[in-house]
Amino acid sequence: MERLITGLRNDAEGQWIADLECGHSRHVRHTPPWEVRPWILDEVSRRGHLGTPLECRRCDAPDAASGDGGAYDDARMRGLCHDGAMEIARTIKEEPDVPKHQDPVQLRPSRHR
Numbered sequence: 001m002e003r004l005i006t007g008l009r010n011d012a013e014g015q016w017i018a019d020l021e022c023g024h025s026r027h028v029r030h031t032p033p034w035e036v037r038p039w040i041l042d043e044v045s046r047r048g049h050l051g052t053p054l055e056c057r058r059c060d061a062p063d064a065a066s067g068d069g070g071a072y073d074d075a076r077m078r079g080l081c082h083d084g085a086m087e088i089a090r091t092i093k094e095e096p097d098v099p100k101h102q103d104p105v106q107l108r109p110s111r112h113r
């Protein structure tokens, strides 16, 4: 589903993220031949793309999208088919690769003296 771009920003790794009118956001990469968007590399071109439509896969597949941190999009960008990407998004949701801290509350006094 096509949504208008309302903003463009960098993530922590310096990748470009487009904020869309639907409230979703997605990475916009220039990684030919998979993703060919040379306009993302140039500030003037980026501004020219504000307000233009971008395909929002999260609106197309809301069941794979919520809270997966973009795993579906990333899988699609790596060349996986829709089913494969859905599978990865589900797997990551069940088994986050960032381990959760077992003891978030530090009860013991600081180890550093």
Ligand SMILES: [Zn+2]
Pocket (backbone or CB within 6 Å): 003, 020, 022, 023, 024, 056, 057, 058, 059
């Ligand atoms: Zn959307």
